[in-house]
Amino acid sequence: MFDILKNLCNLDAASGDETAVREFIINEIKDFCEFKVDNLGNIIAFKKGKSRSSKKLMLDAHMDEVGLIITSITSDGFLKFKTVGGIDVSALMFRSVKINGTINGVICGKPIHLTEGEERKKLPKSDSLYIDIGATSKEDALKHISLGDRAVLCGDFEENDNNVISKALDDRVGCAVLIKLIKEFDEYDFYASFSVQEEVGLRGAKVSAYAINPDSAIVLESTTASDIAGVADADKVCKLGEGVAVSFMDGATVYDRDYYNFALNSGLTCQPKTAVAGGNNSGAIHLSREGVRTIALSLPCRYIHSSSSVANKEDIESMYNLAEYMILSICGGEV
């Protein structure tokens, strides 16, 4: 699974431009399931299992990642941009980016030696930043890129015995787990949505949930782990190494309480997500049509939405194990 995860993370797919990840996933799953690509670019797959449950189950992971979109070019050949999804300025300033998967660039801002007083201690506003691709003029830049092109932060996948560090763990980890389930889990039928445009408002899952029309859903996600120096226990949300995080409520969803309790009492390693913050595709899925009973299993990730998210390998295994357990339990009618 970590080899697949590495390949997935190193692909670029800012929201609305998920082609590279979609093609990779299709190549991985095509021999194990039926699938189609819908009008927005979601992959909707059906995995045939040994048994069919009375409950139609959908699993979701999103393919897109936060990034940038090129909005204009200055006469000097510097690119102005807007963020696609939420990225803090501190994660943008002086970072390498890749545009269209081919052109390298650097996000630049006012150099610190030209700042004075209080300005020296603060980051510039993101609208004052620009991307330098080495172009010498607007015309020169336009030979290499077009307005509307997408860029992502560079942040190659690295791993050691304990952890992985990469850009786009949100949500390539969900994609990796879902690919593995399609390949290896065959007790019950289930549907899978590899969704587009999560980072710009849960848009892909809205239409894939409509199309699948499930009774129940399991969303495989990533969430902020704030178990870092200087943060009080009550603010940590979840902790690396304590298993996948299960949500009772966040900014977008009130989750199915029976599923939540069932997961926490599974005996498998997992932890509650202890903040009512953020949101994920559950927000779109649980309100689809007449409503869908939904659970979110999220990988605790430090420095999410940056070039260097950090997650624990055992937590990723834990996400797979709990997802498998929940499919068995939901399809088996235990919850």
Add this chain to the structure above:
Amino acid sequence: MIDLKNKLFALSTADGIGNIADASNLAFDMLSKYCPCEKADSLTVMGFLKGESDYTLMLDAHIDQIGMVVTDVDDNGFLTVKNAGGIDIRSLPSRRVTVHGKEKITAVFCSTPPHLASGEKTYDNITDIKLDTALGKKAKDIVSVGDYVTFANTPRELINYRVCGRSFDDRAAVACLITVAEQLSSKTLPINVAFVLSDGEELGLRGIRTASFKVNPDEAVAVDVSFGDGIGISSEECSPLGSGAMIGFAPTLDSKISKKLVSLCEKKNIPYTSEIMGSKTGTNADMISVNREGVKTGLVSIPLRNMHTDVEIADLKDLQSVCDLICEYVLSGGVKDV
């Protein structure tokens, strides 16, 4: 220019700070191909090309880089660091770095989680931004107080022969001097050339102080980087990338050298700009010029964007201009007879 790029990228990714000698060892191997070399007791590398007179020109580029040093390791795997050289701490959060402990490990600077962010954040001290090894208790087995921390970004090619990466300050100049040695090694030289790839520039021009004493040159030219252009940077404060070698004029520099460098560029059609400074240059040239009984010293710089970040941007055409200029300068005998 592909060769210059390959040299720069190799030198960029080898680290050189304090006791971390990777860059120094690599530069020694690269320079040794073209001239006899020796190592000083620090990271400093020296190479010598014999000429037809006793007059010695010293060419300097510093081999050290900015970085950080660990001042505390806590029980949860978070480090406190202090900068060694100037660092823009505002852009540290979520940045990936290498900690040179018992083994090299990757670590990431903590960033404020979104749900805890309130108002505009101020960045006061680097010691407030903890560095996360994500190793928990095990961090103490690998990392000790005093270990060095360096940026980890890999160099990349932009368009138009421009490149970005870390430690281009001053590996771009080191790559140039190694290329100069390569080009001069087969030629008859009117004067001796001492190549000095010096340690400790970022911590107060320290390595060149003792190296200059040892070499005892008649004349010197320091090669460093200086401010390139960008949005909001006054044209008086910088030179555009791609505009060639920046030739320094300053009270601390020898004006005969500055003028000769300009006249060589004019004569040989080498692109250049003049960099005029009102006081000291902030480079090793300031230290070399007051070595022993005083040394006539010049300064040639490469325009660089985003200095002291891990995405410094240089134009390989400028590196080529610097190589061409320094070669011509040596072959012309410096200011020996001026």
